Amino acid sequence: MNKVQVIESVLKANDAVARANRHRLHQQGILSLNIMSAPGSGKTSLLEQTISHLPHDCRSAVLVGDLQTSRDAERLSRLISQVTQINTGSGCHLSAAMVADGLDSLDLTQVDILFIENVGNMVCPAAHDLGEDARVVLLSLPEGDDKVAKYPTLFQPADVILLNKMDLLEILGFDCGSVRADLSKINTRAPLIPISCRSGVGLDEWLRWLTNRINTSSVE
Amino acid sequence: MHELYLAQELLNQVLQSVSDHPDAKVCAVEIEVGPMKQIVLEAMELAWRSVVEGSLADQSVLHQVEVPITAQCRNCTRTFEAAIDSYQCPECRQADVQIMKGHEIILKSITLEEIKAGEREQGASH
Ligand SMILES: Nc1nc2c(ncn2[C@@H]2O[C@H](COP(=O)(O)OP(=O)(O)OP(=O)(O)O)[C@@H](O)[C@H]2O)c(=O)[nH]1
Ligand SMILES: [Mg+2]
Ligand SMILES: [Zn+2]
Numbered sequence: 001m002n003k004v005q006v007i008e009s010v011l012k013a014n015d016a017v018a019r020a021n022r023h024r025l026h027q028q029g030i031l032s033l034n035i036m037s038a039p040g041s042g043k044t045s046l047l048e049q050t051i052s053h054l055p056h057d058c059r060s061a062v063l064v065g066d067l068q069t070s071r072d073a074e075r076l077s078r079l080i081s082q083v084t085q086i087n088t089g090s091g092c093h094l095s096a097a098m099v100a101d102g103l104d105s106l107d108l109t110q111v112d113i114l115f116i117e118n119v120g121n122m123v124c125p126a127a128h129d130l131g132e133d134a135r136v137v138l139l140s141l142p143e144g145d146d147k148v149a150k151y152p153t154l155f156q157p158a159d160v161i162l163l164n165k166m167d168l169l170e171i172l173g174f175d176c177g178s179v180r181a182d183l184s185k186i187n188t189r190a191p192l193i194p195i196s197c198r199s200g201v202g203l204d205e206w207l208r209w210l211t212n213r214i215n216t217s218s219v220e
Numbered sequence: 221m222h223e224l225y226l227a228q229e230l231l232n233q234v235l236q237s238v239s240d241h242p243d244a245k246v247c248a249v250e251i252e253v254g255p256m257k258q259i260v261l262e263a264m265e266l267a268w269r270s271v272v273e274g275s276l277a278d279q280s281v282l283h284q285v286e287v288p289i290t291a292q293c294r295n296c297t298r299t300f301e302a303a304i305d306s307y308q309c310p311e312c313r314q315a316d317v318q319i320m321k322g323h324e325i326i327l328k329s330i331t332l333e334e335i336k337a338g339e340r341e342q343g344a345s346h
Contacts, residue, residue, distance in 0.1 A: 002244065002332040006237050010230045010251065010325040092222060124222040127257050152305045153256050156319075185306045189294070189316035 014128055017096035021131025024103065025114065031217045032114040034130050036154060037138035038147075039120030042164040044072045045197035046138065046206075047115055051079045053207055058214065059110055063102040064117040065094040072117065082106050093124035096131055113214060122151040134159040134213060137190075141165040141174040148182035155183065158190045160209055166196040223259060226325060227267035233327055234277055241332055246277035248331035253286050255304050256323035261286075289322030 009015060025032050035043050044064070051060050061082035064072045073085035084105045086098050099116060106114075116132060118125040137158040139147055142165060148155050155161065163179065176194065183192060191209065195202030234249055249268075253259050261284050268282045291302040293309035294316045300309065302322070307315045 001247070002241075002334075004237060004241075004330045004332060006233075006327045006329060008233060008237075008327050010226060010233060010327055012233065013229060091225070123258055127222060149305060152307075153258055156256075156307055156317075183315070185308045185315055187307070187316070188314050 011128070014096045017100055018129040018131040021096055021099055021103065022133075023131075024108075025131065025133075028108045028111065029218065030108060030111050030114050031134075031214055032116060032130075032132045033134050033136050034116045034118060034125075034132035035136045035138070036118045036122075036125045037120065037140070038122050038143055041120070041138040041140040041143065042197050043117045043120070043138060044075055046162065046164065046195075047076060047117060048079060049197050049200070049203055050115075050207070050210065051076070053203065054113070054210075058112050060113045060115060061106050061108075061111040062115045062117060063094075063099060063106075065098065065119045067091070067119060082111060088119055092119060092121050093128050094118050094130060095128055099130045122147070122154050126151075126154045126157065133217060136160050136162065138162045138164050139179070141168050141172050145175045145178045146182075148179055148186060152186050155186050155190075158187055160206075161187070161190045161192045162202075162206060163192060163194040164197060166194045166201055167199045223263040223267040224271070226257075226259065227264060227271045230268070230325070230327060231271045231275065231277060234330055235275065237327075237330060238276065238332060243335055244276075244332035245335050246280045246330055247333045248281045248283060249277065250283040250285065250328045250330075252324075252326040252328055253284050254322040254324045254326075255286060255289055256319065257325050259284075259325065285328075287322055290320040291317035291322075292320055293317055 037043055047062060054060060060080055062076050063084050063086060065086045065088055066072055067088055070085040073083045076083045084102045086102050116130055135158050137154055193202055193205050195206055234246060265282060272278050272280055289302040291307055292299045295314040296312040298309055298311040307317045
């Protein structure tokens with residue numbers, strides 16, 4: 001019997017690719033955001049709203065992950081040309097390697113901000129670094145006001161949390177106070193911004209957060 | 221949910237680490253599991269059983285050791301043990317932390333056993 005000591009992270013391969021992605025994006029001066037939520041919280045809707053409201057000198061690109069179909073990419077390519085759909089097949093999250101392939105499909109010299117829409121899932125995407133600069137997490141009202149406490153590993157590393165579908169607040173009787181109370185134990189750093197991609201409420205505050213982030217990263 | 225993927229990554233890493241021991245087979249693998257990776261230990265065990273089949277690590281035992289989450293407060297720099305559902309600093313009550321430990325899965329050691337000549341022939345016959 002012979003014991004070999006190793007001490008290596010099992011996601012070493014993913015982490016190394018994530019670092020390479022981050023380096024590649026920074027070299028091009030691109031800010032990248034990893035957008036995560038449950039299926040149907042409104043990630044693609046948020047991107048549709050965001051892309052149409054960004055200033056014209058801010059050129060965006062999207063990598064969008066789904067198990068199947070290119071429907072999200074089709075929706076987004078009505079607004080911008082640099083959109084790539086990544087189909088993960090049975091994979092429940094994007095990996096850094098898939099993002100690296102996705103980057104090859106884009107003309108990065110023409111991009112200022114890269115949105116990566118992750119596969120709709122509240123567990124696995126949170127465990128995989130893609131090389132992003134910031135994590136945007138969405139929670140939509142129909143999912144229930146208990147989700148921050150139930151999925152702490154998604155919300156803990158978030159840089160901004162968007163509470164979407166606020167237009168349904170009254171119908172659903174959603175308790176925003178309970179979300180804030182849970183966040184006080186899990187993440188007090190990320191601002192919580194209530195929005196509605198339907199009515200447009202709160203989108204100005206989200207766009208302010210985003211523009212601020214773009215400006216601070218270009219100063220660095 | 222991502223246990224199968226992790227088991228596969230782990231196996232790749234194990235096989236790579238032992239590639240300079242051609243006369244040995246893997247009989248045990250020890251990993252440190254951070255709670256923030258949200259691994260279900262039983263599912264990881266099953267995933268390991270299925271990925272190792274037919275490899276040098278076939279029949280190997282997977283030892284999983286759970287480690288606590290260590291967090292450092294970004295607000296007051298205090299280091300403390302966090303829980304999966306609470307990252308609140310005991311000093312300043314903020315929940316704005318850097319995770320120092322507990323968000324990784326770490327391969328710690330591999331136990332090898334020499335393959336005896338007879339065993340190898342047997343292995344080659346099927
Ligand atoms: N009422 C209401 N519906 C919304 C809002 N935002 C999105 N939706 C609807 O919610 C559904 C899902 O929205 P998507 O943007 O496709 O959600 P997604 O997170 O991209 O979904 P996946 O990519 O499948 O995970 C669609 O029918 C949207 O029209 C909102 O603010 N209010
Ligand atoms: Mg979508
Ligand atoms: Zn503190």
